[in-house]
Amino acid sequence: MSLPLPNSFRTGPDERGHFGTFGGRFVAETLMPLILDLEAAYIAAKADPSFMAEMKGYLRDYVGxxxxxxxxxxxxxxxxxxxxxxxxxxxxxxxSHKVNNVLGQIMVARRMGKKRIIAETGAGQHGVATATLCARFGLECIVYMGAVDVARQQPNVIRMEMLGAKVVPVQSGSRTLKDAMNDALRDWVTNVENTFYCIGTIAGPHPYPAMVRDFQSxxxxxxxxxxxxxxxxxxxxxxxxxxxxxxxxxxxxxxxxxxxxxxxxxxxxxxxxxxxxxxxxxxxxxxxxxxxxxxxxxxxxxxxxxxxxxxxxxxxxxxxxxxxxxxxxxxxxxxxxxxxxxxxxxxxxxxxxxxxxxxxxxxxxxxxxxxxxxxxxxxxxxxxxxxxxxxxxxxxxxxxxxxxx
Amino acid sequence: MTTRIDTRFAELKQQGRSAFVTFIMAGDPDLVTSLEIIKALPQAGADIIEIGMPFTDPMADGPSIQAAGLRALKAGTTLKKTLDLVRAFRNGDAATPLVLMGYYNPIFIYGVDKFLVDAKSAGVDGLIIVDLPPEEDEELCLPAMRAGLNFIRLATPTTDDKRLPAVLANTSGFVYYVSITGITGAASADSSKVAAAVARIKRHTTLPVCVGFGIRTPDQARAIASTASGAVVGTALVDVLSGSLDAEGRATSKTVNAVADLVRSLAQGVRAAPQAAE
Incomplete structure (x- = not known):
């Protein structure tokens, strides 16, 4: 392609969360202070050997x-x-691979003192991983899932409920993953003080794309x-x-x-x-x-x-x-x-x-x-x-x- | 640069009262009815009009405004048609400030430079873009300022004193204080908390501070107007509009009056308030 190639493909994003012209932080002001807190908490966690050692232990003994x-x-x-x-x-x-990321984010959430975890899910794999780690660490868990997906991925809905999570079927829009993410963001805006949004993929505002990538790498x-x-x-x-x-x-x-x-x-x-x-x-x-x-x-x-x-x-x-x-x-x-x-x-x-x-x-x-x-x-x-x-x-x-x- | 928004706040200061700001979604339930509604607003007591630009994924809006946006999109509303609506209103009203409110993607796709030229020439005075915090000022805020449009920023209960200067830095026209952490139409604001928050913002800026989210009744409007430079009402108007539609979601003979009547009674609430201290 016509873009000048970088010296390395592994140094992104920049400090404002950009990969070339992509990425960034396009969120409502209500969320911005928390997103900056999250970024600071994640940077501190990454640099903390005890955080990394604890994560390594769970990855081996709990994730397998x-x-x-x-x-x-x-x-x-x-x-x-x-x-x-x-x-x-x-x-x-x-x-699935989802647990790698959820473990990392839940450990960051615990560092930040957040007791209420929300997540969006499509197939339910991220929802199940989130419900699992919330059960393991005794945290409240609410999973937003499009009503269409609730119907076609019933086994995962049952799993999440067995793990003690509340599954909220999302009726807005096309009632799939995009709408689940909208409603999770609406929940987050409303409960920003006590809630950690555990995003399931390398999307969302900076630092999520970089943080989730790091946990999955x-x-x-x-x-x-x-x-x-x-x-x-x-x-x-x-x-x-x-x-x-x-x-x-x-x-x-x-x-x-x-x-x-x-x-x-x-x-x-x-x-x-x-x-x-x-x-x-x-x-x-x-x-x-x-x-x-x-x-x-x-x-x-x-x-x-x-x-x-x-x-x-x-x-x-x-x-x-x-x-x-x-x-x-x-x-x-x-x-x-x-x-x-x-x-x-x-x-x-x-x-x-x-x-x-x-x-x-x-x-x-x-x-x-x-x-x-x-x-x-x-x-x-x-x-x-x-x-x-x-x-x-x-x-x-x-x-x-x-x-x- | 003085905009219609600056002029309007100066006039209201002379009159010794706060502003009543109304929100209506462009094209809800159709473009013809929505033009009629917007034309009726100044007469009914609206001092500043916010016009929603419909978007499929309004992440900061509750069910009422989500539904309004979907009705508008179903009726064929596009950003271009929203600007046509502004132009049609402006032909008959040179004074009432108009603010477009919405999300960034439709503007980004329209093209920022073209949008600013078209919006300015249509008669738009300001923009409120929910998903553009100061961290993304280069996208639209700074170009809008250069184009002579006010970029009105949202401040929220989570915007602390440390962050306020950054939020206010490139804000003009007025500051929109979101009185709750939440989505539109969700909860009512506690007026004593709002007063404290407005006072806090006023320590950082000379701009007018308008308050929105959770104002539904004339009494609430009066309470807010007595502590802030203006009260913003959106969901309550959208709800009364929605309630006037027929079973297929089409406008009826009652639709325009239903909105205008509520605006009139809310405006009386605002006008009954003692002016907020400067």
Missing amino acids: RPSPLYFAERLTSHLGGAKIYFKREELNHTG IIGEETRAQMQEAEGRLPDSLFACIGGGSNAMGLFHPFLDDPSVEIFGVEAAGHGLTQLHAASIAGGRAGVLHGNRTYLLMDDDGQIQDAHSISAGLDYPGIGPEHAWLHETGRVTYLSATDDEALEAFQLLSRLEGIIPALETAHAIAKVMQLAPKRPRDHLMVVNLSGRGDKDIPQVGDILKGRQK
């Missing part, structure tokens, strides 16, 4: 890290090209060391699905300055890019929503459009601002997979590897299925197995049954 790097032998031989490895984030406690750091051990070198390519993009950024960030590593993010193309979809980079443009400037799906008047994806976790009309910047600089290539491609990948992975992936994760697998056969056998490909698919079993079961009729 490091997650394995697994050679997917049967998928590799089925596709007949690149050697495919899975970073097994679905084996984490709570079943353990994915890529472990992958680097594990690949070194397994193959004695860096991987050649990385794949991850992208809604807001936290599992992707967690895997990508430690490799951004290694030019030999090709990096692919996979957005949700829904019914196809000319129809309803959730691919903000492929089908959107720069705008301002939910505290940051980034790629968004919108009409000519700047009104936000409804996204569509079969997977509730990718059903969001935006993307983290750092991804928007990595797209513009050309460092990361953004692809997209349709609902149908994701469903096919979901089934293939279940049968070949005995791993039922989350529908979100299946989008990344779908692109691996297309690109792995075109790569040589000594090409090392890593895909982030970001979540397990238990939550999707009722939904996918219904879809497949419907197709057989």
Whole structure:
């Protein structure tokens, strides 16, 4: 692309939260003082060895890290090209990468003395992780979830309630993730004094995109060391699905300055890019929503459009601002997979590897299925197995049954 | 540079009373009715008019104003049509200050420079953009000042003395004190707390301080107007408008009068207040 390339892709954001022209702090004044407090608290926590040591302990003993790097032998031989490895984030406690970030934020919240935690959730994976850690640390937990998602991700709703969280079905707008985030922000504005907003992805006002990325970067750091051990070198390519993009950024960030590593993010193309979809980079443009400037799906008047994806976790009309910047600089290539491609990948992975992936994760697998056969056998490909698919079993079961009729 | 807002506050000071500021969403429930409503406001006692620019995702607004925005969008309101509405109002009223209120994205997509030129020429006097804190002044606040438009900033209960100077630095026209931590239409403000907050802001600025959020009745308007330079009412007007619509959400013969009648009674509340100390 035409932008001058930075010396490093890993130094952002600047002190005002900008990744190139993206990011920033576009929030109501009521929230601004708290966001500045949060930034200060996070900077102090990062520099505090006892904070990092405590987090490391929980990551090992409670989350179950490091997650394995697994050679997917049967998928590799089925596709007949690149050697495919899975970073097994679905084996984490709570079943996805989301817990890495939630643990970090809850520990920051405790440092700040906040006793009430709110979160938005799409598929429910972030909600479950938040409910889990709130239970573990004895904190009040309120999860905002679009009413459409409450219906299609029932297993996670039940899990959150069992963990003692209050799940609030959001009836405004399109009743999916974007609206859940609106209502979480409305709650935060109202209860700003005692409440910590635990954002589930690398979006929102600065410092959230950077903070969530930092907590997720353990994915890529472990992958680097594990690949070194397994193959004695860096991987050649990385794949991850992208809604807001936290599992992707967690895997990508430690490799951004290694030019030999090709990096692919996979957005949700829904019914196809000319129809309803959730691919903000492929089908959107720069705008301002939910505290940051980034790629968004919108009409000519700047009104936000409804996204569509079969997977509730990718059903969001935006993307983290750092991804928007990595797209513009050309460092990361953004692809997209349709609902149908994701469903096919979901089934293939279940049968070949005995791993039922989350529908979100299946989008990344779908692109691996297309690109792995075109790569040589000594090409090392890593895909982030970001979540397990238990939550999707009722939904996918219904879809497949419907197709057989 | 003196704007219609500055002139209006100077006039009110002469008259010895505070301002009554009304909020209506552009295009709610349709553009024709909304022009009629806005035209009726000065006659009914509004001193300054805020016109909402509808947005799909109004993160600081409660259910009433969210619904008003969605009605307006459904009726085909765009930012361009909102500016047309301002122009149509301005043809018949050269004096009443008009402030556009909303969120940044539609302006960013319209193009900041083009928007400022078009807004100024349509007769807009000021802007209130909820999601542009002073940290983002370069986006719109500074260009708006250069274009001769007031950028009216929100101050809130969480804006402490340390932060107030930054919030006030590039504010002009007036300061809008949000009397509660919360969304529009949610709760009522405690007038003694509001008085203390207004006094605190006044220690940092000579600008008028108007107070909004949670004012619904003439008595509340009077109480606020006796401590602040102005009282802002939005949700109560939007609610009475909404209540006058038919089952399909269309305007009826009652709609314009329903809003004007409430504005009249609230304006009496404001006018009954002893003027706030300067």
